[in-house]
Amino acid sequence: MINSRLQKKGSCQNLNKETRCMTCSLSSLCLPLSLNLEDIDQLDSIIKRRQPLKKGEHLFRQGNAFESVYAVRSGSLKNYIMTNDGDEQITNFHLPSELVGLDGIDCIAYPVSAKALETTTVCEIPYSRLQALSNQLPDLRRQIFSCMSKELREDKQMMLLLSKKNAEQRVATFLANLSARFKRRGYSPYTFRLPMSRNEIGNYLGLAVETVSRVFTRFQSTQMIAVNGKEVHITDRQQLLEVADLNDYDIEIGNKVLAQ
Amino acid sequence: MINSRLQKKGSCQNLNKETRCMTCSLSSLCLPLSLNLEDIDQLDSIIKRRQPLKKGEHLFRQGNAFESVYAVRSGSLKNYIMTNDGDEQITNFHLPSELVGLDGIDCIAYPVSAKALETTTVCEIPYSRLQALSNQLPDLRRQIFSCMSKELREDKQMMLLLSKKNAEQRVATFLANLSARFKRRGYSPYTFRLPMSRNEIGNYLGLAVETVSRVFTRFQSTQMIAVNGKEVHITDRQQLLEVADLNDYDIEIGNKVLAQ
DNA sequence: AAAACTACTTGAGTTAAGTCAAGTTTTTAA
DNA sequence: TTAAAAACTTGACTTAACTCAAGTAGTTTT
Numbered sequence: 395m396i397n398s399r400l401q402k403k404g405s406c407q408n409l410n411k412e413t414r415c416m417t418c419s420l421s422s423l424c425l426p427l428s429l430n431l432e433d434i435d436q437l438d439s440i441i442k443r444r445q446p447l448k449k450g451e452h453l454f455r456q457g458n459a460f461e462s463v464y465a466v467r468s469g470s471l472k473n474y475i476m477t478n479d480g481d482e483q484i485t486n487f488h489l490p491s492e493l494v495g496l497d498g499i500d501c502i503a504y505p506v507s508a509k510a511l512e513t514t515t516v517c518e519i520p521y522s523r524l525q526a527l528s529n530q531l532p533d534l535r536r537q538i539f540s541c542m543s544k545e546l547r548e549d550k551q552m553m554l555l556l557s558k559k560n561a562e563q564r565v566a567t568f569l570a571n572l573s574a575r576f577k578r579r580g581y582s583p584y585t586f587r588l589p590m591s592r593n594e595i596g597n598y599l600g601l602a603v604e605t606v607s608r609v610f611t612r613f614q615s616t617q618m619i620a621v622n623g624k625e626v627h628i629t630d631r632q633q634l635l636e637v638a639d640l641n642d643y644d645i646e647i648g649n650k651v652l653a654q
Numbered sequence: 655m656i657n658s659r660l661q662k663k664g665s666c667q668n669l670n671k672e673t674r675c676m677t678c679s680l681s682s683l684c685l686p687l688s689l690n691l692e693d694i695d696q697l698d699s700i701i702k703r704r705q706p707l708k709k710g711e712h713l714f715r716q717g718n719a720f721e722s723v724y725a726v727r728s729g730s731l732k733n734y735i736m737t738n739d740g741d742e743q744i745t746n747f748h749l750p751s752e753l754v755g756l757d758g759i760d761c762i763a764y765p766v767s768a769k770a771l772e773t774t775t776v777c778e779i780p781y782s783r784l785q786a787l788s789n790q791l792p793d794l795r796r797q798i799f800s801c802m803s804k805e806l807r808e809d810k811q812m813m814l815l816l817s818k819k820n821a822e823q824r825v826a827t828f829l830a831n832l833s834a835r836f837k838r839r840g841y842s843p844y845t846f847r848l849p850m851s852r853n854e855i856g857n858y859l860g861l862a863v864e865t866v867s868r869v870f871t872r873f874q875s876t877q878m879i880a881v882n883g884k885e886v887h888i889t890d891r892q893q894l895l896e897v898a899d900l901n902d903y904d905i906e907i908g909n910k911v912l913a914q
Numbered sequence: 915a916a917a918a919c920t921a922c923t924t925g926a927g928t929t930a931a932g933t934c935a936a937g938t939t940t941t942t943a944a
Numbered sequence: 945t946t947a948a949a950a951a952c953t954t955g956a957c958t959t960a961a962c963t964c965a966a967g968t969a970g971t972t973t974t
Contacts, residue, residue, distance in 0.1 A: 557860035600817035
C-alpha cells in the first residue's frame with residue numbers, strides 16, 4: 395500500500411500535460427537546492443518523460459552507451475555490477491526522487507546496470523543537454539556536485555558496514571536507512587513495504603539469504619520490528635538504531651554536513 | 655626506494671620557484687583532461703603549496719570545515735571514518751597525483767579524515783576559488799566531474815570486494831590495483847614499497863591483520879609474489895590477476911570507460 | 915648500543931555466518 | 945482456479961576467518 399501511495403504521488407502528472415518539474419511533488423527532493431523559477435523552467439525543457447518500466451526491465455545495462463542520468467518518479471530500481479564469474483553485486487537501491495546513473499558521468503558506457511524492482515517511472519535527463527545547461531546555471535552545477543558527493547559519502551558508509559558490521563547490525567542499518575528515506579519523502583518511517591526480495595537484501599548487505607531471514611526472525615522475537623512478507627513495521631526505533639550502531643546524526647548522513 | 659623515487663619526482667619543484675602545474679611531472683595524471691596552457695595557468699594561480707606533512711600528521715580531520723581539495727605530490731595518505739564505538743575504517747589510500755577530499759564537496763565539514771602514511775606533500779586547491787574558476791573553464795569542470803565519478807566507480811568495486819571476495823581474492827585485488835597505480839605513475843608495476851602497514855591493509859580490506867599476514871605467506875609459497883617487509887615483488891602477474899578474479903580490463907576500471 | 919615499543923608472523927582453538935537440505939508460503943502463469 | 949515456480953523460512957552441519965596467545969623482527973627513543 396505504501397507502494398500504491400508512491401505511485402499515486404509520482405504519477406500525478408501524465409505524459410501529455412503537467413509533466414513539469416515546477417509542479418512535481420518530488421522536485422524539492424530531487425533538486426534540493428532551490429533553483430529559481432526560470433532555472434527550473436529551463437531544466438524542465440530538457441527532461442524527457444518515458445513510458446513506465448515493468449518489473450524486471452532494465453533502465454540501462456552495464457556497458458550501454460552513457461547518455462542520460464535519471465530521476466526516479468515512482469517505483470524503485472536496483473543498481474548492480476557483474477563479477478567475472480557471473481554473479482551480481484547490488485550497489486544501490488533507488489527510491490523516488492533519487493538520481494540514477496551519476497557514476498557513469500564522463501564515461502562512454504554505464505559502469506553498472508539499473509533494473510526496475512517494480513513498475514517504475516523515471517525522468518530522463520540527457521547528459522549532453524544537462525552539461526550544456528549547467529554551463530549557464532551555476533546552481534544546477536552545484537546541485538550535481540552535491541548529489542555526487544552525497545553518493546560518495548554513502549558509499550564510504552557502505553564500506554564501513556561491509557567491513558566492520560555483523561549481520562544484525564547490517565540489517566538494522568539497512569532498515570533504519572530505508573525508514574529515513576521514506577520519511578523524507580513524506581511517508582511513514584515506521585511502516586513501509588520493501589520493494590526488494592530477501593535475496594536482494596542479502597546480496598546488497600553481503601549476507602546469505604538465510605542469514606537475512608534469520609535476522610528478521612530474531613528482530614521480530616525481540617519486538618523490535620514486525621514483518622509480514624514485504625511489509626515492515628518498526629516497533630522500537632530506538633533499539634533499531636542502537637543495534638545498527640547509528641544515531642540520528644548518522645541516519646541523516648547524506649545531509650548532516652550539507653552546506654546551507 | 656620506490657618511495658625516494660616518488661619523492662624525487664614529486665618534489666622537483668620547491669616552494670620558491672617552478673612550483674607550477676605546467677612544469678609539474680604529475681600534471682598529466684592529476685589533470686588527465688588536457689587543459690590548454692592559459693587554463694593551466696589560471697588553475698596554477700589558485701593552488702597553494704604547503705609544507706610537507708610528517709608521517710602520522712593529519713591533512714584534515716572528519717568534522718573540520720571543508721575548505722579545499724588536495725592533490726598528492728609525493729608520499730601517500732589514508733582516508734578513514736570513525737564508527738560510533740571509536741574504531742576506524744579506512745576508505746581509501748592516496749598516491750601521488752590523486753585527488754583527496756572530493757567527498758566533502760558541497761559539505762560544511764569533511765566527512766572523513768586524511769592522515770599521512772609517510773612524509774607527504776600536497777597541492778592545496780581552495781574549493782571556493784576552484785568553483786569560481788570552474789565557472790569560467792568548462793574543461794576544468796568536466797575534469798572534476800570525471801574525478802568524482804571515477805571515485806564512485808572505484809567505490810562500487812570496493813563494495814563488490816567486501817561483499818563477495820574471500821581473503822585471498824581481496825589481497826590479490828589490492829596488490830594488483832596498487833601495481834596498476836604505480837605503473838601509471840611511471841614506476842615498476844612489479845616491484846614497489848607498500849606505504850601502509852599490514853594492519854591498515856587489513857582494516858581497508860575488511861580482514862584481520864593475521865589473515866593478511868597468512869595470505870602474504872601463502873602467496874609467497876606459491877611463488878606468486880616475494881615479500882620482504884614492505885617491499886613487494888610480483889613474480890607471477892597473470893596468476894595474481896587470476897586469484898583476484900580480475901582481468902586487464904578491470905585493472906583499468908577507473909579508465910576503461912572514460913570518454914575520449 | 916641497549917631498551918622499549920610497535921609491527922609482523924605463526925599456531926591453536928572458536929565462532930559467526932555460510933552451505934545444504936527440506937518444508938512452507940507467496941507469486942505468477944496457465 | 946489450479947498448477948508451477950519462485951521466494952522465504954528453519955534446522956543441521958561445515959568452514960573461512962576471527963580471536964587469543966606467544967614469539968620474532970624491525971623501529972624508535974634514550
